[in-house]
Amino acid sequence: MSSGSAAAVAGADSAPHFVLVPMMAAGHAGPMLDMARTLSRRGALVTFVTTPLNLPRLGRAPSDDALPIRFLPLRFPCAEAGLPEDCESLDALPGLGLLSNFNDACAMLRGPLVTRLRDDREGGDTPPASCVVSDACHPWMGWVARELGVPRFSFDGFCAFSSFCMRQMNLHRIFDGVDDDRRSVRVPGFPIDVQISRARSPGNFTGPGMKEFGEEIMAESARADGLVVNSFAELEPMFLDAYEAAIGKKIWTVGPLFLTPTTMPPPPAMTEDANAVRCASWLESKKPRSMVFVSFGSLVRSSLPQLVEIGHGIEATKRPFIWVVKPGNPAEFEQWLSEDGFESRVGEMGLVIRDWAPQKAILSHPATGAFVTHCGWNSVLECVAAGLPMVTWPHFAEQFMNEKLVVDVLQVGVPVGVKDAAQWGVETEGVAATRQDVERAVAEVMDCGEEASARRARAAELGRKAREAVAHGGSSYRNVALLIQHVKH
The missing domain is CATH 3.40.50.2000 (Glycogen Phosphorylase B;)
Structure with missing residues (x-):
């Protein structure tokens, strides 16, 4: 014991x-x-x-x-x-x-x-x-x-x-x-x-x-x-x-x-390591429900071409973001960041976090407005409990089925449009979704129109029921x- x-x-x-x-x-x-x-x-x-x-x-x-x-x-x-x-x-x-x-x-x-x-x-x-x-x-x-x-x-x-x-x-x-x-x-x-x-x-x-x-x-x-x-x-x-x-x-x-x-235990204070401290400080400077959180769990490893599309897609939304990156080739990704000037260009609008971020604490923060997720069940459930809508980007296992529940049944998600499953344990090759796909889906879920407002209301109601x-x-x-x-x- x-x-x-x-x-x-x-x-x-x-x-x-x-x-x-x-x-x-x-x-x-x-x-x-x-x-x-x-x-x-x-x-x-x-x-x-x-x-x-x-x-x-x-x-x-x-x-x-x-x-x-x-x-x-x-x-x-x-x-x-x-x-x-x-x-x-x-x-x-x-x-x-x-x-x-x-x-x-x-x-x-x-x-x-x-x-x-x-x-x-x-x-x-x-x-x-x-x-x-x-x-x-x-x-x-x-x-x-x-x-x-x-x-x-x-x-x-x-x-x-x-x-x-x-x-x-x-x-x-x-x-x-x-x-x-x-x-x-x-x-x-x-x-x-x-x-x-x-x-x-x-x-x-x-x-x-x-x-x-x-x-x-x-x-x-x-x-x-x-x-x-x-x-x-x-x-x-x-x-x-x-x-x-x-x-x-x-x-x-x-x-x-x-x-x-x-x-x-009490909700995480996000002070466990440098990434958590960065996220906590940065989130406090953002307006309520203005930020997009992008993370694909612990097992997904994306190719550089796909990461480039994600980066340019979320940059094009002109919305604050936290992007948790787990590249298949970290050195190659860092080289692209340096040569492209991505981080200096987005400035305080976005954070690029390597490997780990305090996901539950980020999702529950008032500044977070939506979650771009791989649709692993833990992530879906954490987002549902936080009362937030999702951009769905399934990769493997049962994630495409979770997407159907989120998008078609619960009606709290917008699909990025991925057609085929990736293979678990293998770095994804090529591009499953373009920067235009990312920009469109994020804009749709964060939009101020009637459909997006109804989606957010449904998400908030599910969060209440979860609690x-x-x-x-x-x-x-x-x-x-x-x-x-x-x-x-």
Whole structure:
């Protein structure tokens, strides 16, 4: 357990013990750590499984030490799986070709995890596990749950809309016999008419063994005792109901997890490093809802030609901006910045931030007016909670489906117009969207006209509903209690 929580454990024999196992990647571990805080604040004991290198990256807060959360770092078998040393996180992989090795290394944790949980139980250090909650990308956790004789709940890092859509696509094998990657195919058994092409589908995790791995995920998800989703009921009620009916299992929506007031430390003051200080100072000088935030998450690596188009596109909008850049070739990008004179030309109108920026704090700042996003679910949910409209620029995985939810269903986004998915782990080649595309989409979402005003109003209303969902008595607040009671009884 965290220091300071042993006494709480000793006096909480009746509390259910949740074992949480995230995918070893920042975008997956963060929401599950928020879930650990949520559960522990509501009376559950939590064991949070990680690895030695991932443990210090979790972003643990000082208040975590007072919670009944035990952080359990297991040695990650890099060498045994054929991975480079210290390659303990998905975003540390040097290339897509090692993804299968990484999945194999994760699966090798199953034996050590069961042994450690049993030893700790027999030694009196912790009570026996009541259930396991694991990332859907850890199908091996089904074996762990069966060995321990406890329920397994699949934690879905996607929204219900995209998860259900992917289930139907796989179940009906919608691309069998389709030889045109850009031909749109209708997804059967879905509550609304959704069509998607192979080029925009989540099937870009290719390589040896990946098809079989995907089938294993589907099979174990079907065997799970229920799903836990980082979403909220008011965001996608139609799709949650249809998904539950299709799988015949309970889905607990417990999000937005990062927003839960009982789990979070005070809002970030953006003073953690030089980038945060720069952003905080700069934002204070801008008018309310005047600034555009551009960021594509931790995994996207853009080519120089594409970065040039983004830069010139946001410059042409003549609006203040923060642009978080993760170039495929940093030296090449810096050379372009120097030769083009971009930063000196935009001056105080814009900030170019390398690698990292305090995203949640930027989105929640009054100066921020819109978010140009890759449509990763964490980013979408953070923007929804902030009550802001989006410019959508999906890259891979389920991001094109998230775009459909944002643009077509929620009607709070404007697409930049990307046609094909990029390949995860590979620097994007060429130009997927031009400077004109960027300028048009940003202008449309920031416009003062009737349509843009209605879009902003819808976004603000969703932000209000997100905050209400996690507040006392809200839908997500109630679902956390129901999940704990379900496991307890």
